[in-house]
Amino acid sequence: MTYTTIDYTVTDxxxxxxLNRPDRLNAFTVTMADELEHAFRRASADxxxxxxxxxxxxxxxxxxxxxxxxxxxxxxxxxxxPTLADMHDRLDDPAILRGVRDTGGRVVLSIYxxxxxxxxxxxxxAVGIGATMTLPMDIRLAADxxxxxxxxxRRGIVPEACSxxxxxxLVGIPQALEWxxxxxxxxxxxxxxxxxxxxxxPPDQLLDEAxxxxxxxxxxxxxxxxxxxxxxxxxxxxxxxxxxxxxxxSLAMWHLSQHxxxxxxxxFLEKRTPQFTSKVSTDLPxxxxxxxxx
Numbered sequence: 334m335t336y337t338t339i340d341y342t343v344t345d346x347x348x349x350x351x352l353n354r355p356d357r358l359n360a361f362t363v364t365m366a367d368e369l370e371h372a373f374r375r376a377s378a379d380x381x382x383x384x385x386x387x388x389x390x391x392x393x394x395x396x397x398x399x400x401x402x403x404x405x406x407x408x409x410x411x412x413x414x415p416t417l418a419d420m421h422d423r424l425d426d427p428a429i430l431r432g433v434r435d436t437g438g439r440v441v442l443s444i445y446x447x448x449x450x451x452x453x454x455x456x457x458x459a460v461g462i463g464a465t466m467t468l469p470m471d472i473r474l475a476a477d478x479x480x481x482x483x484x485x486x487r488r489g490i491v492p493e494a495c496s497x498x499x500x501x502x503l504v505g506i507p508q509a510l511e512w513x514x515x516x517x518x519x520x521x522x523x524x525x526x527x528x529x530x531x532x533x534x535p536p537d538q539l540l541d542e543a544x545x546x547x548x549x550x551x552x553x554x555x556x557x558x559x560x561x562x563x564x565x566x567x568x569x570x571x572x573x574x575x576x577x578x579x580x581x582x583s584l585a586m587w588h589l590s591q592h593x594x595x596x597x598x599x600x601f602l603e604k605r606t607p608q609f610t611s612k613v614s615t616d617l618p619x620x621x622x623x624x625x626x627x
Contacts, residue, residue, distance in 0.1 A: 338365040340390070341372055346383035347547045348376050348449075349540070355391030360399035361462045363408035366436035369466075373443040373451075380612045383551035385447070386543045387470060388454040394479065395463025408436055437462040437494030444469040445495075445567060446625065448560035448613045450550045454543040455479050456536065460518060465492065468499035471563065473529060474543055475521040476536040481529070482518030502570075504528050555593035557611040561585045561618075564625065581624060588618040 340351040350372055352359035376382045389395055400406050410432025423429045444451055444466070453467040455475040460482040467473050475481070483500070485492050492500070492513055500509040504527045512519070521533035534542050550559065565585065569578035586594075593609045600607035 334368065334371045336368045336372070338362065339368050339372060341375075343382055345548075346381065346551060347544050348382045348385045349544075350376075350385060350387045352387075352389040352395050355389075355393075357399060357401075358393035358396035358458065359389045359391070359463070360396045360401075361437070361466075362399050362402065363436055366408075366440050369440045370443040373440070373447050376449060377443075377447045378614055380556070380614050382449055383556060384450040384452065384547035386452045386454050386540070386547055387467070388540060388543070389456050391457075393457040393463075394455045394459040395461075395466070396458055397461030397463050397484065409433060435493045437465060440466055441469050441494045441496075441499075448563065448617075449556075450547065450559060450563065452543045452547055454539050455481070455521075455530075456539055458482075458518075460484050461488075462494055465494035465496040465500075468494070468496055468503065469567075472531050472546060473524075474539060474546075475524060475530050475533050476539050477521060477533050478536065479521045479533075480518040481521070481524055482516065483512045484516045484518065486514060486516035488516075553606055553609075555589070555597070555607075555609040555611060556613050557609075557616050558589055558593055560613050561589070561621075564621075568625075581620075584618060584620050592616065 338352070338354055340349075340353045342349045342351070350369070352365065354360060354362075354365070373385070376385055398406060402408075405411055410428070413428065413432050415429060415433045419426075419429055419433070424434070451470040453470040453473040455467065455473060457476060457479050459467065459475075459479060461484055464481050464483055483492060483496070491497075500512075508527050521530060524530035525533055532542075565578070565581060569581060572578060593607075593611045596609055597607050
């Protein structure tokens with residue numbers, strides 16, 4: 334795919350994904366959704382990518398859905414008559430996929446499925462989908478002047494992009510509901526206090542800090558162990574009983590103990606830097622594909 338709304342640049346194993354419509358404050362479109370979904374799935378399978386940093390070109394991160402488009406501004410097909418059963422039985426049917434499913438949700442699910450650490454570098458305004466797309470990212474940093482808003486109440490719509498699943502897990506139900514009910518944007522300092530953001534940093538230091546953090550996650554670390562840990566934290570934390578996590582933990586430990594785990598132990602005993610050789614593209618345990626089915 335040739336990207337027209339995003340930039341995809343890999344440097345020293347860190348992919349910088351830049352929302353690239355600065356003349357429209359990087360407003361979100363169906364094309365951007367398709368390109369972001371493709372980019373995250375591409376990066377997830379690419380062994381040259383160790384971690385991903387997501388930011389925006391110009392003075393905004395993402396100003397939300399581009400409301401100046403013609404027709405249904407959310408890119409949805411108003412001739413459809415979808416039911417909840419359709420969303421279970423026909424989720425990937427082209428008519429539902431392209432005409433009913435929330436475009437931001439498709440992006441967020443591709444981030445959730447990703448096998449690489451993902452860091453949001455929120456360089457400016459992030460509202461609507463510009464805020465919700467960051468929720469499945471592992472760490473969010475923001476520039477000091479950035480403002481974030483879950484502004485759906487002001488537009489007569491509901492939180493999208495799976496944010497009703499992610500946001501309460503990040504900040505708790507009362508805070509999530511307050512932000513959603515009021516629709517009022519808040520500054521980076523409030524985002525840090527609520528636990529949505531790791532830190533607010535000077536704008537000219539934002540990308541450097543995000544990339545520094547990315548290298549802390551990937552340098553001399555097993556990419557397979559990181560991939561499994563990411564998926565285990567997200568998926569196991571939503572299960573009903575710890576025995577379900579135990580099943581997955583056990584299989585993952587059994588697999589890694591014979592591969593990168595064995596190398597990690599040897600390196601520790603020999604007092605040297607480990608040389609991990611497993612690859613996400615070829616060396617994930619066999620159970621992963623079944624475990625990750627939705």
